Amino acid sequence: MTLRHALASLLLLGAMPSLAAGRVPYGGELRVAHTGPAEPGEPALADSPTEATVLGLLSRPPCHLTPNGHLSPALARELSRPAAQVVRLGLPSAAQAAALVRAWARLTGSEAPSPYRALLFPLRGEGRQLSATGDTLELALAFPWPDLERALCHPALAPPRSVPAALGPFSATGANTVEARLAWSQGRPYVDRLRLTPTDERGLSRLWSTQEAQVALGVLADSGTASGTALYATYLAWSPRRVPPDFRQAVESALDRDDLTRLFVRGPAVPMPHLLPPALLPQAAGPRPSPPPAQAGRKVTLLYDAGSEDQRAVAERLQVRLHDRGYAVALERLPRAELRARWARGDYELMLHSLLLPPVPGPALAVVLDAAGRKDLLGVELPRIGALPDAAARDARVRERALALASSVPLLPLYAQGLALRAAPEVGGLVFDAQGLPVLDGAWLQPTVPGVPGARR
Missing domain, CATH: 3.90.76.10 (Dipeptide-binding Protein; Domain 1)
Structure with missing residues (x-):
């Protein structure tokens, strides 16, 4: 029995003492509805929490981190x-x-x-x-x-699911169906199969209300949901060569992150005043700067992810707020692959950039600096951070450097999001990992009481 299975058995033993020896039941089909695409792309592009969760059923990176x-x-x-x-x-x-x-x-x-x-x-x-x-x-x-x-x-470091060597706790067996892999290294999943239904927000609500889904991924956060750590961070990036030197000041003076997050971003979400999300850098925001002198007639184009309704809403809000600072902002929606290709070429004026950051401050800062176009800083900052053998000292150093470097990189942090889910009463064992993603291969279905339709032990 693996460590995961042993822990799950102990959890179930406390919650369901009627099961013989506290064993977690195997078997059954778990119906999961989600707001991601039917076919998540390659790992580096399927990096929203929902997409990463679904892709992770079939292809995993080398290792796994628990919340502790x-x-x-x-x-x-x-x-x-x-x-x-x-x-x-x-x-x-x-x-x-x-x-x-x-x-x-x-x-x-x-x-x-x-x-x-x-x-x-x-x-x-x-x-x-x-x-x-x-x-x-x-x-x-x-x-x-x-x-x-x-x-x-x-x-993002998992092999693409399209290659035969991709390996996860489940294997694809048909349209929107995955079967438990009996020989998975961490122990076979408890359920026999997952029935996956991709849908939109309205469809998710309908499937849940009609009990056609036992787990709903990507729901709005409220008192009835569970959420993972908010590490899906969204930034406004710009090309310093294509905007005026006072652009950062113009945006900072016009932007209210609290309002932006509350009114225009799907929760669970938190304002992100620093280069790292609050889960990694829990420090209050500083005062907003005064606006620079307004100069009308500045025209810029803001690129955003065509597959993200949150980015669309935020782009439209930025368009309005920057108009007050003299910027005429044209919006251009692009598929995520093209958006990242434009980023790689430096072919943009403004861009919304969302990234699933690691739950470890050092690697997270490395990803952010590269996304900001400051790969040159990695060779300066990372060796100094890595030279500290103590983990707490390294994390403290990272937070200090993230605050110090913020004003020198063309990247403005906006908000960070997590993944919320609902689970039916018969679903047990659902937990989130350190990345903020639900571990579906650890879920089980509680057995029914014989002779009592719909009743659970």
Whole structure:
């Protein structure tokens, strides 16, 4: 029995003493409705909390982080440090090792570069020269980075689900149906299958009210929902070459993050006054600056994600608020892949950029600095952070540097979001991981009472 199964059994034993020996029941079909697409894209682009959750059923990164920071293998069967600056990953097969190398090469290469490549920056050559020896990857670090293992748990570092070597707790068996993988390294999921129904907000409400869904992912947060940590952070990025020097001051003076988050962003969401979300940098916002002298006639284009209603609403709000500062803002919606490609080329004036940040301050700051177009800072900041052996000291150093660097990067933090869900009474064992994502392979269905239709023990 795995640690996850043992803990789940103990939880159930306290809640359901009538089950023999406190064992969690196996079997059944769990009906899950969600607001993500029917086919999530590759991991670096399927990075909203809902998409990352659904994709994670079929493809996992090397490891998994629990809310208390405990690290366990996921795709990898073993993680070790044979030397101070070498991390060894043992994969289930040579095919999985090769698939992971190819997936990471896409992040750092010219084909589809991603800000998540910053998670691999501490590796020698930024991971571009990785090669697998059979089923083993040796990751050599260019400088001390004690947080590498935890960074490798990020969902963007999983292989794409389209490759045969992708591996998760479930396998796809039909349209919107996944079956439990009996040989999953962390123990087979409790339910036999998940029936997944992609829908919109209205459809989610209907499916829940008619009891056609037992779990609803992406619901509005209220007293009846559970939520994960808010780490899906949205920023306003700009090209310093294409806007006036006082642009940051103009936006900061016009923007009320509390109103923006409360009125225009789907919850659960929190205002984000600093480069890292409040979960990683819990410090109050400073005073808003006074507006710069207004100069009419400044024309700029703001790019945003066509698949995000929140980004659309925020873009329209920024359009109104910046008009008062003399900016005529044209809005352009783009598919996420094209939005990231424009980011990689530096081909934008203004852009809304949403990122699923790691639950660890150091790797999170690395992703943010790269997204801001300041990859040059990684080679300066990360070695100094990694040189601190104590985790608390490293985290404190990261928070200090995030505050110090905020005014020097062309990136304005706006808000951070989490994922809220509803679960029917018969669903047990649903918990969130450190990334703020629900662990669906740990859920179970409580058995019915014989002879009493609809009754549960």
